[in-house]
Amino acid sequence: MELLPFFEWAETTFLGYIGKTYGGVYATFGQSLHLMALAVLGGSVLVADLRLLNVIMKDVPSEIVTEQAHKWFRIALVVIICTGIFMAAAVAQRMYHNDFFWAKMSALLVGIIFVFAIKRPLLKGSHADLNPIVIKMVACASILVWFSVAATGRWIGFSG
């Protein structure tokens, strides 16, 4: 499926026009909120996964930490997607030809599927009933996938 026409169209939309024309709006509502949400998402991922790895907050049950962190994760993810669409619309054709944009989208898709289809269903009950090696593997995979989302996202800004 050829996606270029969609990206060309995205630049002509209202969002694309606003982002391209008003640098201040792009910088504040786009980049700033996007980076702040990324910080919240990264924080919630690290808090939950480092607790699962028994590195931090050992005195708090991991069920409570992961449950609380997931609430903030969901909020941050919604903000990231909304501001990301706004930012990408302004430079859609450049994004289409950028390898790191596609790497980030792939990592983001894998991360979302992993969290909502695998990690959450696994961690919903008592963690004492789960194999600790599996819990640690899930925590490591989660850190790696969200690190990849953040790193490839920042890489977009420093490439072609």
Add this chain to the structure above:
Amino acid sequence: MTVKKELDVKEKIAAVAAGAIIISALIYWGYQFVGMLEFLEMAYG
């Protein structure tokens, strides 16, 4: 935490998915790191 001998289906799926992500991420970032070293060698010898 007690170590169980048998993993249930959810745990098996999680273990396979997590393993696949860990291996893929290591290959991807390893490839990027080698690419960076080659680039630096080309630029600075």
